[in-house]
Amino acid sequence: MKAKNFLVLLISMSLLSGCMQHTSVEENAIIQMAGYDKGENKRIRGTMLIPQYGSSESKSATSEVYLTANGDGVKEVEKEIQKQSSKPISIGKLSVTLYSKELAEGGISDIIDILSRDPRMSRNMYLGIVDGEAIDLIESQYPQEDTTYKQLEDLIKNNARFNFPMTNLHDFLYSYYAQGMDAFLPLITKKEANVELSGLAFFKGGTVVSTIPDSNVFTYKMLNENFKRGMQNIPYKDGTIMLDNIGSSVEYELKNGLGEPKFDIRVNIKAEVNEMVGVDREANPSLMKELEEVSVEFFETNANELIQMFKEKEIDPLGLGNFAKTRKRDFDLTKWKDNYSDLKVNVKVNVEITEYGIFS
Structure with a gap:
């Protein structure tokens, strides 16, 4: 009986395999x-x-x-x-x-x-x-x-x-x-x-x-997702620094009701400065603190400009509306779109430089 069942199973598998399309x-x-x-x-x-x-x-x-x-x-x-x-x-x-x-x-x-x-x-x-x-x-x-x-x-x-x-x-x-x-x-x-x-x-x-342009892609990615790696060139006085991302995380917080919604976007970046070009300064803790402040200003300025462009074009590639939808039962897509251009978004960036010191 077992041999008969096995034979039926074997024949069935052969028929099924014969029906499959093979792409050569x-x-x-x-x-x-x-x-x-x-x-x-x-x-x-x-x-x-x-x-x-x-x-x-x-x-x-x-x-x-x-x-x-x-x-x-x-x-x-x-x-x-x-x-x-x-x-x-x-x-x-x-x-x-x-x-x-x-x-x-x-x-x-x-x-x-x-x-x-x-x-x-x-x-x-x-x-x-x-x-x-x-x-x-x-x-x-x-x-x-x-x-x-x-x-x-x-x-x-x-x-x-x-x-x-x-x-x-x-x-x-x-x-x-x-x-x-x-x-x-x-x-x-x-x-x-x-x-x-x-x-x-x-x-x-x-x-x-x-x-x-590609020079703004890092800023968009840091607003959109958590990620490691990636580099960003940042102007500093008469030179530039190259920030090498170790780890970046982002959090959204929706405040107020949907009548006057407000978003807080908090970004935390840990990075190394692996190159400094045209920087006539000795590497020391005070310079590192200054580079962190310059980086924060750079990212916050770029982030605000990006978000303003999104609102002017009436697009939401950050998915802020989708975030609001998952947290507000009374979410109305039509009302959200009508009020999107007036949406208040506060971006707060924190940059921690863990290593620095390569000059050229």
Whole structure:
């Protein structure tokens, strides 16, 4: 009886495994990077990167093929791309998707809706806004040995360990759909033979409405999340100091009712000064105290300017509205938006420098 049951189980497993779809790099065109630009006549131009492998999936890609097509939407672009491919295209391993700033400034709500509903899309996929055209960034040759898609994937992933906040598809969709919160993505720029993260692009709904340079990204990240690592260059008299973050933490406190809400944002930073350029001072405790005060003034000024810009653009990438929603039963999103521009936010930064003393 046991042998019979085992045989039935074995046959069932064989039938189930036969129904599973297997994606082979030899039989399919595996798209691992896609970029979208503004096309003519309100259409979208999509470019897809397909690595070319050897006889085994375990081997490294030896080259890359780029296919470009125009369509009224991303699904039509995918259909037109398929017409150019001798193999069935597969987007299940798509690791990076880019949108030109021009396209995103015109609104990409329809594209975001498809991203959220397509079960083939990995929630770990990275997204980015290109300051320029996505096709130029994808089709360019770079000096690194990695393939283009791998270089872009590692670029975003690595910088999220330092100054830039994490922005994969899961994080983006959460911010996009949550009440009282707006999304953001890294801004990517091609400079000569290299590509770099040059800032952040902020959304209002599905439209990019503002950007900040990379020099302000650390300040945004310290307001938005707890993190370690990252560096910030701070002006000091006729020189500069480089602050190396050991650990930064942030706390929000909502005061008063929703009629006249007030936020206190407290940031605590522990850091080392690993370089001081043009500082004609002997390293001593009094200098360290002065550097802490200069750092506090720098961060508080930048933070207040960022928050003022958010209020002027009517965007909430810090999720203050979402924070209020979780703590006030009578939260009303419409009233919150109406009063957001008058929201009082007090930012208090504390900087503790634990080590210093490198001059140049």
